[in-house]
Amino acid sequence: MAEKFDAIVIGTGQAGPSLATRMAREGMKTAIIERKLFGGTCVNVGCIPTKTLVASARAAHMARRGEEFGVTVGGPIRVDMKRVKERKDGVVRQSNQGVTNWLKGTENLTVYEGHGRFESPRSVRVNDTLLEADKIILNVGGRAFVPDMPGLGDVEYLTNSSIMDVDFLPEHLVIVGGSYIGLEFAQMYRRFGSRVTVVERGDRLIARDDDDVSDTVREIMEAEGVEIRLNADCIGFEKRGDGIAVSASCAPGVEDIAGSHVLFAVGRKPNTDDLGLDKAGIATDERGFIPVDDQLRTDVDGIYAIGDVNGKGAFTHTAYNDYEILAANMFDNDPRRVSDRITAYGLFIDPPLGRVGLTEREVRASGRKALVGKMMMARVGRARERSETQGFMKILVDAESKHILGAAILGIGGDEIVQSLLDIMYAGVPYTVIQRAVHIHPTVAELIPTLLGDLKPLE
Numbered sequence: 001m002a003e004k005f006d007a008i009v010i011g012t013g014q015a016g017p018s019l020a021t022r023m024a025r026e027g028m029k030t031a032i033i034e035r036k037l038f039g040g041t042c043v044n045v046g047c048i049p050t051k052t053l054v055a056s057a058r059a060a061h062m063a064r065r066g067e068e069f070g071v072t073v074g075g076p077i078r079v080d081m082k083r084v085k086e087r088k089d090g091v092v093r094q095s096n097q098g099v100t101n102w103l104k105g106t107e108n109l110t111v112y113e114g115h116g117r118f119e120s121p122r123s124v125r126v127n128d129t130l131l132e133a134d135k136i137i138l139n140v141g142g143r144a145f146v147p148d149m150p151g152l153g154d155v156e157y158l159t160n161s162s163i164m165d166v167d168f169l170p171e172h173l174v175i176v177g178g179s180y181i182g183l184e185f186a187q188m189y190r191r192f193g194s195r196v197t198v199v200e201r202g203d204r205l206i207a208r209d210d211d212d213v214s215d216t217v218r219e220i221m222e223a224e225g226v227e228i229r230l231n232a233d234c235i236g237f238e239k240r241g242d243g244i245a246v247s248a249s250c251a252p253g254v255e256d257i258a259g260s261h262v263l264f265a266v267g268r269k270p271n272t273d274d275l276g277l278d279k280a281g282i283a284t285d286e287r288g289f290i291p292v293d294d295q296l297r298t299d300v301d302g303i304y305a306i307g308d309v310n311g312k313g314a315f316t317h318t319a320y321n322d323y324e325i326l327a328a329n330m331f332d333n334d335p336r337r338v339s340d341r342i343t344a345y346g347l348f349i350d351p352p353l354g355r356v357g358l359t360e361r362e363v364r365a366s367g368r369k370a371l372v373g374k375m376m377m378a379r380v381g382r383a384r385e386r387s388e389t390q391g392f393m394k395i396l397v398d399a400e401s402k403h404i405l406g407a408a409i410l411g412i413g414g415d416e417i418v419q420s421l422l423d424i425m426y427a428g429v430p431y432t433v434i435q436r437a438v439h440i441h442p443t444v445a446e447l448i449p450t451l452l453g454d455l456k457p458l459e
């Protein structure tokens with residue numbers, strides 16, 4: 001006999017728990033299924049632990065820089081990796097338990113622990129129990145993608161998940177992948193004291209961003225001693241002594257990188273391969289994502305896919321926004337859509353990058369008339385006071401409507417400051433509104449009106 005529900009949610013990532021509790025509150029008898037860790041990637045092996053580790057790494061970095069600020073630290077700076085991990089585990093535990101208690105304490109919501117798999121478009125099996133509902137919501141997220149590369153089967157490697165158990169300092173960490181996740185780990189481990197080499201197949205780091213952004217990110221990394229090998233056209237692995245030899249080039253005579261540990265950070269793979277999707281009549285795209293429409297409906301009536309699994313976002317805020325869109329459509333008679341979302345993300349190296357809207361490359365490709373303003377962080381008083389002058393602010397504006405098209409703030413506070421531009425973009429008002437505001441001194445954001453006062457045509 002099947003257990004009957006009004007709705008079933010598979011996965012407790014960044015969208016499922018909020019939706020499940022909302023549905024339960026609205027009087028729907030709801031089930032939620034989690035096979036591993038409550039809170040999913042972000043809480044357990046993604047955003048929260050990495051940013052906690054980034055904070056430890058920054059503390060080490062600033063301690064080393066103490067003399068510059070007139071602060072004497074007694075003796076060499078040492079990082080106790082066991083305590084770094086304990087601190088990270090404590091922060092993660094709090095969030096993970098928060099989600100667990102929230103779900104288990106919600107009336108009208110039943111929590112199942114186990115792997116959920118479709119048996120039909122209206123039924124899901126978890127362990128020995130068959131659940132049935134007219135609405136099924138997939139929030140199954142993704143995991144680290146590890147491509148098949150020569151020699152990989154013969155060596156041990158880390159992913160964003162397994163590196164969370166590391167409580168020692170790798171002697172030489174080789175990171176495959178020069179994008180967001182890879183670079184955060186690269187700077188962090190360098191600051192902990194490891195030698196770090198980033199191996200990237202492309203000719204630039206963070207390839208989706210503009211050249212000036214990726215070049216400056218590279219400078220920031222290299223200034224701290226992170227070694228970067230771009231154009232790695234022949235990546236391969238070989239066990240050599242106690243370590244791992246990583247090859248990065250097809251060219252003869254190029255020396256292998258002698259690593260002690262390898263971390264893979266080359267992308268994510270949706271958790272759709274063992275979900276019984278065929279039984280539900282759902283097809284994935286060629287990369288395994290579940291196609292959805294602008295309101296998160298799959299091709300099968302009553303089944304929705306939210307979060308990373310639908311391929312329309314790869315962030316916690318996009319997953320959460322999916323929940324908001326679905327809930328607004330289900331309960332609030334508010335036809336919110338994914339296409340109303342403006343691109344926004346951060347790269348949490350130090351100093352961070354905050355990005356919103358279009359890149360300069362995208363604006364150029366669109367062919368519209370645009371203006372651009374750029375200011376180096378070295379001109380910003382707050383940055384000079386803190387001796388953190390790396391980076392720049394860049395804003396792109398539509399020449400006719402005066403609406404902001406996009407921005408990159410790479411520098412101290414960039415991840416926070418860029419949100420003020422995002423709000424103006426959502427408000428749908430011209431950039432001149434910002435110029436009439438009186439900002440707090442001394443901050444980075446106070447220089448944005450100055451930057452906007454010096455816009456030039458995008459040649």
Ligand SMILES: Cc1cc2nc3c(=O)[nH]c(=O)nc-3n(C[C@H](O)[C@H](O)[C@H](O)COP(=O)(O)OP(=O)(O)OC[C@H]3O[C@@H](n4cnc5c(N)ncnc54)[C@H](O)[C@@H]3O)c2cc1C
Pocket residue numbers: 010011012013014015016033034035036037038039040041042043045046047048050114115116117139140141142160181271274275306307308309313314315316317318319348
């Ligand atoms: C190292 C790292 C750092 C990151 N940093 C950031 C950041 O700073 N900011 C940001 O916005 N994003 C960041 N992200 C991305 C962010 O973590 C994800 O976008 C977000 O977690 C996606 O959430 P989700 O709801 O789609 O699924 P997930 O968080 O992946 O959760 C899916 C859940 O479903 C469960 N599940 C899967 N299949 C089944 C099944 N068949 N049955 C039962 N349960 C199942 C999984 O166990 C998991 O708990 C980071 C990611 C990584 C890897």
